Amino acid sequence: MEIIKTENLTFDYIRRDEDGNVEGITTAVDDVSLKVKPGEFIAILGHNGSGKSTLAKHINAILFPTEGTVFVDGMNTRDDEKIWEIRSTAGMVFQNPDNQIIGQVVEEDVGFGPENMGVPTKEIWERVEESLKAVGMYEFRKKSPNRLSGGQKQRVSIAGVLAMHPKCIVLDEPTAMLDPIGRREVIRAVTALNDVEKITVILITHNMDETIGANRIIVMDKGKIAMEGTPREIFSRVEELKALRLDVPQVTNCAHELRKRGLKIPEGILTDKELVEALKHVNFG
Amino acid sequence: MSILVNHLTYKYNPGTPMESVALNDVSFEIGDGEFIGLIGHTGSGKSTLVQHLNGILKPTEGSVYYNGRDVFDGDYDLKELRSHVGLVFQYPEHQLFESDVFKDVCFGPLNLGLSKKEAELRAYKALKLVGIEDDFFYQSPFDLSGGQKRRVAIAGVLAMEPDVLVLDEPTAGLDPRGRDDLLDSLKTVQAETGCTVVLVSHSMEDVARYADRILVMNNGTIVYDDKPVSVFRHYDKLKEMGLGVPEITGAMYRLRAAGFNVSTDVITVDDAVNEIMAAMGHA
Incomplete structure (x- = not known):
């Protein structure tokens, strides 16, 4: 069974004037049918306003479909009785770590979620410990979150979600505010959760290089799924991506330009290692 | 100076x-x-x-x-200094507050004590500079996309002509x-x-x-x-500081280590393409 399934999901934002009359309707998600298998690592790309975040908020039952249905681990998000179970099955991490951290001490912040769910005290402490260890923040457990760097705070936010024992984590641009090392730390932590803990990951990002490790990339445009495939398949379509206001990793772009200038190297080169190999082949072949 | x-x-x-x-x-x-x-x-x-x-x-x-x-x-007079040195904070769109885009951008120059006409002239110029079309001028800033809001907020600072x-x-x-549009307009x-x-x-x-x-x-x-x-020649030091070099510069280091005769003084994709073509004998 799929961990996430959307069937013909459509969501309209309705704007109203002061008297409550409808002024306009914006269809943010338009007839999207998506299936995510347990343990998959999915990256969602798309320009600002393409519907990525609106789609993501349906997985966590923050928003509900105008039309269509969303299932999380078999539960319909429309089912009021399941809403807390859905939110602990699919946890969500947002862009700004400062808006997500509430505790005065790191371990207290991470324990908030399970405490709120009514988990027994002893088990809360076990969960806090394992979650902080999973994101490499255990040694900071007694610190004040205010004293942490952006990347560290964001890893604490992820630990807070982990402590609720989700099967799936949705991350909405978790690295947008971070410096290069903070970005690396967060992506490494997320990749490890997927590899080791087998947690399903849905990562929304504007940093193309963060998506190379995904099993599948979904590109959204005007509320619809515009492209879908492995990173190599997606990043082989450089011109299409640019038309959708997106980009490719710099190395991929470089290889694409070299091809245009006549070098016989394949499309969809994702890493500098692959570029070296491809160029060696040109040299001696 | x-x-x-x-x-x-x-x-x-x-x-x-x-x-x-x-x-x-x-x-x-x-x-x-x-x-x-x-x-x-x-x-x-x-x-x-x-x-x-x-x-x-x-x-x-x-x-x-x-x-x-x-x-x-x-x-x-620090108020005067602030009319010369404009500071755009992180997430400046959180500071939008007026009922329409044009009024929001006029706020800064009006606050400097300029006449309504002069303020409107500056607001118009600033919005054009950041690439906001006339169609959006009388919309609520809160109905715009994230990128547009950001540009309106920056126009608000530009209108003070710092x-x-x-x-x-x-x-x-x-x-x-x-990102490219914004940096190009800067x-x-x-x-x-x-x-x-x-x-x-x-x-x-x-x-x-x-x-x-x-x-x-x-x-x-x-x-x-x-x-x-010159800054990006300090590859290892920058990494130690939690920074790094552009992705493409890293790739040039790797090519050089693999025996390709390319310079590592390359920080943009265009330069990298030229450098690699030359090294491959296709100058």
């Missing part, structure tokens, strides 16, 4: 057990019309530094001069095209108005493409102050 920072030290909570040194004896000069990239990891002191440039923070020690005058001298424009991570959260503003731009960024790729000069901060001090190509 427009800005001179002289032995600037700033301590948060001085004289208390919570004292922490955010800036430690920082000195540099920014000339008219320069495009400066300011990089450094979170907590390195970048934001503390830029808040001194328009007088929001007052140095614990040292001084800041604007056009030769000490801005923290008792009789210096001589120095300081932007703290203006592209965070924008899609790749939105370059246009700099070219057309001759203003100085200070761009605080976490993207090595962006500062490599746009800045004429890069300042690198680490633990409250400036460790490098040089042309982008």
Whole structure:
């Protein structure tokens, strides 16, 4: 069974004037049918306003479909009785770590979620410990979150979600505010959760290089799924991506330009290692 | 010479057990019309530094001069300084508040004491510079997309026609095209108005493409102050500081290590393509 399934999901934002009359309707998600298998690592790309975040908020039952249905681990998000179970099955991490951290001490912040769910005290402490260890923040457990760097705070936010024992984590641009090392730390932590803990990951990002490790990339445009495939398949379509206001990793772009200038190297080169190999082949072949 | 920072030290909570040194004896000069990239990891002191440039923070020690005058001298009018040095904070769109786009952009110049007509003229010019079309002028700023809101907020600062424009991570959260459009329009503003731009960024790729000069901060001090190509020669040191080099520069190092005769003084994709073509005998 799929961990996430959307069937013909459509969501309209309705704007109203002061008297409550409808002024306009914006269809943010338009007839999207998506299936995510347990343990998959999915990256969602798309320009600002393409519907990525609106789609993501349906997985966590923050928003509900105008039309269509969303299932999380078999539960319909429309089912009021399941809403807390859905939110602990699919946890969500947002862009700004400062808006997500509430505790005065790191371990207290991470324990908030399970405490709120009514988990027994002893088990809360076990969960806090394992979650902080999973994101490499255990040694900071007694610190004040205010004293942490952006990347560290964001890893604490992820630990807070982990402590609720989700099967799936949705991350909405978790690295947008971070410096290069903070970005690396967060992506490494997320990749490890997927590899080791087998947690399903849905990562929304504007940093193309963060998506190379995904099993599948979904590109959204005007509320619809515009492209879908492995990173190599997606990043082989450089011109299409640019038309959708997106980009490719710099190395991929470089290889694409070299091809245009006549070098016989394949499309969809994702890493500098692959570029070296491809160029060696040109040299001696 | 427009800005001179002289032995600037700033301590948060001085004289208390919570004292922490955010800036430690920082000195540099920014000339008219320069495009400066300011990089450094979170907590390195970048934001503390830029808040001194328009007088929001007052140095614990040292001084800041604007056009030769000490801005923290008792009789210096800080309000006037702020009309010369415009600061765009992180997520400036959170500060939009007016009922329509045009009014929001007029707020700054009106606040400077300009006439309504002059303010509107400036607002119009500023919105054009950042690429906002007339269709959006009378819409609520809250109905715009994230990238458009960001540009409206920046127009609000541009409309005050500052001589120095300081932007703290203006592209965070924008899609790749939105990022390129915004940075391109900053370059246009700099070219057309001759203003100085200070761009605080976490993207090595962006500062490599746009800045004429890069300042690198680490633990409250400036460790490098040089042309982008020269700064990015410090590959290992930058990594130790939690930064790095543009992705493409990293690839050139790897090619060179694998025996290709390419220069590692490459910081943009265009230069990399030319360099590789030459090395492959296709110059």
